[in-house]
Amino acid sequence: MATTTDTAFTDAAAEGGVRRRDFIEIAAVATAGVGGLIAVLPLVSQMAPSKDVLAESTTELDITSLEAGQSIKAVFRKQPVFVRHLTPAEMQAADAVPVDDLRDPQTLAERTIVGHENILVVMGVCTHLGCVPLGAAEGENKGEFGGYFCPCHGSHYDTAARIRKGPAPKNLEVPAYEFTSDTTLVIG
Amino acid sequence: MSFPWAKQYEPTNPVMKFLDEKLPLPRLVFNAVGAGYPVPRNLSYMWNFGVLAGFCLVLQIVTGVVLAMHYAANDAVAFNSVEHIMRDVNWGWLMRYAHANGASFFFVVIYLHLFRGFFYSSYKAPREMVWLIGVVIFLLMMATGFMGYVLPWGQMSFWGAKVITGLFGAIPVVGEPLQIWLLGGYAPDNAALNRFFSLHFLLPFVIAGCVILHIWALHIPGSSNPTGVEVKSESDTLPFHPYYTAKDGFGLGVALIIYMAFVFFMPNALGHPDNYIPANPLSTPAHIVPEWYFWPFYAILRAFTFDFILPAKLWGVLAMFSAILVWFFLPWLDKSPVRSGHYRPLFRKFFWLLVVDMLILFWLGGAAAEEPYVMFSQIATAYYFLHFLVILPIISSIERPEPLPFSITEAVLGEDDKAVLGDNAKPAA
Numbered sequence: 086m087a088t089t090t091d092t093a094f095t096d097a098a099a100e101g102g103v104r105r106r107d108f109i110e111i112a113a114v115a116t117a118g119v120g121g122l123i124a125v126l127p128l129v130s131q132m133a134p135s136k137d138v139l140a141e142s143t144t145e146l147d148i149t150s151l152e153a154g155q156s157i158k159a160v161f162r163k164q165p166v167f168v169r170h171l172t173p174a175e176m177q178a179a180d181a182v183p184v185d186d187l188r189d190p191q192t193l194a195e196r197t198i199v200g201h202e203n204i205l206v207v208m209g210v211c212t213h214l215g216c217v218p219l220g221a222a223e224g225e226n227k228g229e230f231g232g233y234f235c236p237c238h239g240s241h242y243d244t245a246a247r248i249r250k251g252p253a254p255k256n257l258e259v260p261a262y263e264f265t266s267d268t269t270l271v272i273g
Numbered sequence: 274m275s276f277p278w279a280k281q282y283e284p285t286n287p288v289m290k291f292l293d294e295k296l297p298l299p300r301l302v303f304n305a306v307g308a309g310y311p312v313p314r315n316l317s318y319m320w321n322f323g324v325l326a327g328f329c330l331v332l333q334i335v336t337g338v339v340l341a342m343h344y345a346a347n348d349a350v351a352f353n354s355v356e357h358i359m360r361d362v363n364w365g366w367l368m369r370y371a372h373a374n375g376a377s378f379f380f381v382v383i384y385l386h387l388f389r390g391f392f393y394s395s396y397k398a399p400r401e402m403v404w405l406i407g408v409v410i411f412l413l414m415m416a417t418g419f420m421g422y423v424l425p426w427g428q429m430s431f432w433g434a435k436v437i438t439g440l441f442g443a444i445p446v447v448g449e450p451l452q453i454w455l456l457g458g459y460a461p462d463n464a465a466l467n468r469f470f471s472l473h474f475l476l477p478f479v480i481a482g483c484v485i486l487h488i489w490a491l492h493i494p495g496s497s498n499p500t501g502v503e504v505k506s507e508s509d510t511l512p513f514h515p516y517y518t519a520k521d522g523f524g525l526g527v528a529l530i531i532y533m534a535f536v537f538f539m540p541n542a543l544g545h546p547d548n549y550i551p552a553n554p555l556s557t558p559a560h561i562v563p564e565w566y567f568w569p570f571y572a573i574l575r576a577f578t579f580d581f582i583l584p585a586k587l588w589g590v591l592a593m594f595s596a597i598l599v600w601f602f603l604p605w606l607d608k609s610p611v612r613s614g615h616y617r618p619l620f621r622k623f624f625w626l627l628v629v630d631m632l633i634l635f636w637l638g639g640a641a642a643e644e645p646y647v648m649f650s651q652i653a654t655a656y657y658f659l660h661f662l663v664i665l666p667i668i669s670s671i672e673r674p675e676p677l678p679f680s681i682t683e684a685v686l687g688e689d690d691k692a693v694l695g696d697n698a699k700p701a702a
Contacts, residue, residue, distance in 0.1 A: 117522070127364035131339055135361040 501612030568638025
């Protein structure tokens, strides 16, 4: 074995400290390394939502019977969505708040669709830690600002579902949606 | 343990020094598969399959854990959840094909590993324990492979489960209650599927534990080699790293090319189309066969068609299990002090005859259960046991082996300084 090492050193000296075998070693280890990394890709990707989960990504709603002051709960991507038909009084209350005073400044108009400002669509997922806020069903606690109240950690949302008090950082999220007719909306 | 000239682990990095003092895990790796493990210098590619088998186990555990994230072990949805994996889960098709073909790949590697063990008598002293643990691993693999095949809950899954648990029904007195207990019912059903899934997940980790014992037991005497002559001095060995990590790495590359050719281009070649039909307890497939890696043993099972003192069914089951259990006695059946088949002319002939016999059994296990295959199976089965119980002990007592080289070094270089001048004739380099 001593002879093997001696030969290696002699060669290295002759070629300026670089052995021809260094190339083979680096190429082999690099190929194995890149191959290993590529093999990791499917192992990571398989945990992302599968095709059937992605296919559930739209929800169609008929709101013909939704009257002013009422809300309905729907399901979008296995999570609750609140659709609320705002009363004129609720819209005025929302517009009366100075936007600059809000934690997450947004006007009601920014959170609804032109022509349908009285229909407020938000995810029923508290932006604090993900509980479902109360206020969508008849007789539930609507919080101090008449919108939604999350019982887990006491976040109060107003009639435009904006955070007003409590630990939540953001307004309730408005999902992407559109009206396909005056009374039909598609979420997602 | 190791040879006195084994390289010592000497960390220079302070973090590694700290680790070495508190928990010498890098030292363990260094001594197990690093420069600290001296290995005979003459190992051929037949010594590649231990590392390959280890790779297969890791491959099966990784892909298996992934599949378990998407599979549902319930008889109502199991079949559909496998289709969900194939169609909906990102890369799910790759994970399933890699796992299913990985099982075949694993068995190919293990059969070649066993072939090496038989030819070079790897089971002989001082490596009996390595061999015994290896046979245990093989039995665990067979159980794991069988239960894994049941999980997709197709026709072959269902009827495989029924037939294999039926083997236990052959045991006198307790057989039938035992079979019902194993299945948790009168036929394979949700209870059986659930417990098979649980055990299929557990057993690979039991195998991993046995692999650690297998390697531990191996490293006490050190690896065997193609001459069967034990290591005598430093010139007989090379450090495992880089010499055998490089050689095994090359072998792994070649094996992966073959394996991937199956995974990507013929993923169902080793499977059975009937398993894409959902399990139906009211209809048995016309030609029911186990996975190819069980064929030799399946042929032995079916070879017994007549009652002789005991019922034929029981003979078949006993013979099938005995076909593997007899390997446990190999170290004591083959008493020849010479290990390598290269120096055993008579053994060598019968060794190849056994290989042919096993290939015939393999072919018969996949064939239909009708004449003339049944008669062939009976002859091949008889020869199989004759080899182990009669021929092998006789060979080892009457055979005159060819002269062995003085040392591994002499076998490789044609000369060994120490062979002529005695030990320490030349100062160690």
